[in-house]
Amino acid sequence: MTTDTPARLLQLLSLLQTPREWPGSELADRLQVSRRTVRRDVDRLRELGYPVQATMGADGGYRLVAGKALPPLVLDDEEAVAIAVGLRAGAGHAVEGIEEASVRALAKLEQVLPTRLRHRVNTLGAATSSLVYSGGGDGATIAPETLTVLAAATSGHERLRFSYEAGDGARTRRLTEPYRLVSAGRRWYLVAYDMDRDDWRTFRVDRVSEPFATGARFVPREVPTGDAAEFMRATVWRGSPTFEIDVAFAAPVAEVARRLPPAFGTPEATGEDSCRLRSTVKDSLEWAAMRLAMTGVDFTVHGPAELVEQVAQLGSRLTRATSA
Amino acid sequence: MTTDTPARLLQLLSLLQTPREWPGSELADRLQVSRRTVRRDVDRLRELGYPVQATMGADGGYRLVAGKALPPLVLDDEEAVAIAVGLRAGAGHAVEGIEEASVRALAKLEQVLPTRLRHRVNTLGAATSSLVYSGGGDGATIAPETLTVLAAATSGHERLRFSYEAGDGARTRRLTEPYRLVSAGRRWYLVAYDMDRDDWRTFRVDRVSEPFATGARFVPREVPTGDAAEFMRATVWRGSPTFEIDVAFAAPVAEVARRLPPAFGTPEATGEDSCRLRSTVKDSLEWAAMRLAMTGVDFTVHGPAELVEQVAQLGSRLTRATSA
DNA sequence: CTCAATTAGGTCGTGACCTGTCCTACATGA
DNA sequence: TCATGTAGGACAGGTCACGACCTAATTGAG
Numbered sequence: 001m002t003t004d005t006p007a008r009l010l011q012l013l014s015l016l017q018t019p020r021e022w023p024g025s026e027l028a029d030r031l032q033v034s035r036r037t038v039r040r041d042v043d044r045l046r047e048l049g050y051p052v053q054a055t056m057g058a059d060g061g062y063r064l065v066a067g068k069a070l071p072p073l074v075l076d077d078e079e080a081v082a083i084a085v086g087l088r089a090g091a092g093h094a095v096e097g098i099e100e101a102s103v104r105a106l107a108k109l110e111q112v113l114p115t116r117l118r119h120r121v122n123t124l125g126a127a128t129s130s131l132v133y134s135g136g137g138d139g140a141t142i143a144p145e146t147l148t149v150l151a152a153a154t155s156g157h158e159r160l161r162f163s164y165e166a167g168d169g170a171r172t173r174r175l176t177e178p179y180r181l182v183s184a185g186r187r188w189y190l191v192a193y194d195m196d197r198d199d200w201r202t203f204r205v206d207r208v209s210e211p212f213a214t215g216a217r218f219v220p221r222e223v224p225t226g227d228a229a230e231f232m233r234a235t236v237w238r239g240s241p242t243f244e245i246d247v248a249f250a251a252p253v254a255e256v257a258r259r260l261p262p263a264f265g266t267p268e269a270t271g272e273d274s275c276r277l278r279s280t281v282k283d284s285l286e287w288a289a290m291r292l293a294m295t296g297v298d299f300t301v302h303g304p305a306e307l308v309e310q311v312a313q314l315g316s317r318l319t320r321a322t323s324a
Numbered sequence: 325m326t327t328d329t330p331a332r333l334l335q336l337l338s339l340l341q342t343p344r345e346w347p348g349s350e351l352a353d354r355l356q357v358s359r360r361t362v363r364r365d366v367d368r369l370r371e372l373g374y375p376v377q378a379t380m381g382a383d384g385g386y387r388l389v390a391g392k393a394l395p396p397l398v399l400d401d402e403e404a405v406a407i408a409v410g411l412r413a414g415a416g417h418a419v420e421g422i423e424e425a426s427v428r429a430l431a432k433l434e435q436v437l438p439t440r441l442r443h444r445v446n447t448l449g450a451a452t453s454s455l456v457y458s459g460g461g462d463g464a465t466i467a468p469e470t471l472t473v474l475a476a477a478t479s480g481h482e483r484l485r486f487s488y489e490a491g492d493g494a495r496t497r498r499l500t501e502p503y504r505l506v507s508a509g510r511r512w513y514l515v516a517y518d519m520d521r522d523d524w525r526t527f528r529v530d531r532v533s534e535p536f537a538t539g540a541r542f543v544p545r546e547v548p549t550g551d552a553a554e555f556m557r558a559t560v561w562r563g564s565p566t567f568e569i570d571v572a573f574a575a576p577v578a579e580v581a582r583r584l585p586p587a588f589g590t591p592e593a594t595g596e597d598s599c600r601l602r603s604t605v606k607d608s609l610e611w612a613a614m615r616l617a618m619t620g621v622d623f624t625v626h627g628p629a630e631l632v633e634q635v636a637q638l639g640s641r642l643t644r645a646t647s648a
Numbered sequence: 649c650t651c652a653a654t655t656a657g658g659t660c661g662t663g664a665c666c667t668g669t670c671c672t673a674c675a676t677g678a
Numbered sequence: 679t680c681a682t683g684t685a686g687g688a689c690a691g692g693t694c695a696c697g698a699c700c701t702a703a704t705t706g707a708g
Contacts, residue, residue, distance in 0.1 A: 006330040019435050020480035056675040058682045072396030078425035086410045101402035111343050156344030299645050312646040318639030321623050322632045381705025382653040
């Protein structure tokens with residue numbers, strides 16, 4: 001009923017996003033305007049960079065096609081929920097390089113998601129595996145809400161308060177100026193300026209709880225090394241153990257590569273039906289052992305000894321499980 | 325530089341979707357209009373149902389918050405790619421009930437996705453596991469493109485041509501009027517009217533290849549049973565196997581529940597440090613075995629025999645892997 | 649407390665723009 | 679060949695969008 005022009009344009013955009021053809025007369029009917037105006041509106045959309053394709057002749061119509069710019073997505077409730085759930089489930093084990101964009105998109109969506117849909121996302125999301133792959137071991141799971149709150153505070157330059165659990169289990173409350181959220185391997189880190197300590201810190205996101213933005217904005221400081229990822233690497237990667245793993249698979253290289261997480265890198269072929277993987281793994285070999293098991297192909301662990309131990313332990317546990 | 329009003333509104337909407345506060349003066353600056361006009365535009369957005377929250381006082385500003393309706397999402401390139409990849413990866417093993425919405429959203433996005441982004445999605449998507457969980461088993465994977473083409477043709481009422489592989493391996497070309505895309509368990513089915521056979525059929529999507537919409541529209545016929553899902557169930561449902569699993573854990577119920585995917589349901593306590601899980605699993609026990617292994621606690625499989633077999637097989641593979 | 653910075657909203661005049669109604673040209677499928 | 683669709687020009691009338699200027703209310707900092 002809103003006879004407003006911009007409103008009508010938005011409505012037209014949403015109609016055209018349905019993957020079907022719309023005859024001008026039907027559009028005119030829906031939008032409560034004359035067919036001439038519909039043509040003008042279509043022209044306007046085209047001028048805005050959204051390519052509306054028109055098929056001529058009888059049985060013709062309008063349809064939005066791929067162009068240079070991405071038009072604003074008009075989603076219905078179910079689609080929005082599906083995207084949110086997919087993003088939550090996917091953000092953790094997503095492909096290298098898009099985890100952060102994934103979280104940004106999720107933050108953007110959740111910012112405007114109506115509460116009734118938020119409930120549905122929460123209940124549905126609870127049914128999926130947790131966001132970050134919980135390699136069975138240290139239970140380092142991250143609530144999707146935590147990630148989105150951190151992402152929002154970071155990009156909005158808002159001070160952030162949260163409770164942090166140190167390595168020794170002690171919990172402290174922190175007031176920080178978050179600078180960047182970085183995904184490294186299967187862990188997330190927050191590079192932030194700690195207001196209490198008066199210095200830069202990197203926080204492991206899985207140890208952050210009850211985060212909330214204070215609302216107070218700040219002007220970003222200069223990061224010590226100039227780059228947040230650099231700083232994170234420098235502060236975090238020293239001290240945590242690294243392992244050089246070496247595993248042989250009894251399957252074609254293509255198949256193994258397909259079933260292995262890309263973070264492991266690519267195995268190299270050693271024969272028609274065999275290949276070998278050499279890679280460096282940080283911190284937790286339990287995770288590595290699990291991913292090897294999940295490939296579903298036969299393999300042999302050549303090293304290091306710690307990985308042999310992990311795999312053997314897992315194997316014996318499974319064997320015990322069936323011997324009762 | 326387009327001084328157009330609707331264009332400016334869209335731009336404002338995209339600015340406000342960034343999770344941060346925007347002072348009116350900055351918005352006026354960016355949009356090249358007076359502050360008064362910015363206020364008017366904000367009013368307009370509010371009238372359209374998009375709740376723009378304004379914080380008063382010094383250091384105030386505007387920000388888009390959750391409301392009743394979902395505003396059109398304005399995404400940048402990376403976010404769009406992240407959503408597409410997440411949707412592709414998630415659509416297959418997503419939560420019950422949203423698979424179809426997931427595919428609809430993906431079809432909507434891909435319809436307008438610029439080609440340069442489509443390339444990125446393809447290359448990134450190739451690195452992830454295939455869309456439908458390939459439980460190591462029958463290799464019934466579905467290309468995401470196939471699903472989106474079918475979804476688009478279905479909702480656009482366009483005739484669909486594809487090559488179909490029957491159970492005996494014979495390939496035939498089909499011309500159909502697609503009626504609905506149904507997800508059931510791990511499989512996807514297309515309920516369509518077969519123009520050559522002159523009758524309704526259900527097609528398994530994993531056996532469809534080279535689908536494309538002819539562009540010719542049709543008027544939907546009446547489905548025999550009135551409901552497509554009903555029809556599919558009647559024609560296809562030969563009961564995919566279901567298993568009643570029964571597993572005992574040597575750990576407190578709370579810990580086990582935390583490490584188990586919620587889809588399994590909740591185990592019940594059988595003692596201080598033990599609990600038992602009874603649940604039904606459809607179709608793939610390999611997945612169940614994997615998730616049990618991932619709990620990282622000792623357990624005993626009581627049944628069924630197939631699950632014992634799966635776990636034993638996995639255990640022996642791991643043991644072999646370390647015995648070299 | 650006081651000041652500064654912000655949102656909120658009213659009014660007014662000018663000019664641009666938006667709409668519907670004509671009209672013609674062109675493309676396409678039956 | 680005809681029906682039906684898009685494409686787009688011309689025009690008149692009314693509307694509405696913009697900026698300038700004003701006052702009020704709210705909030706945080708000094």
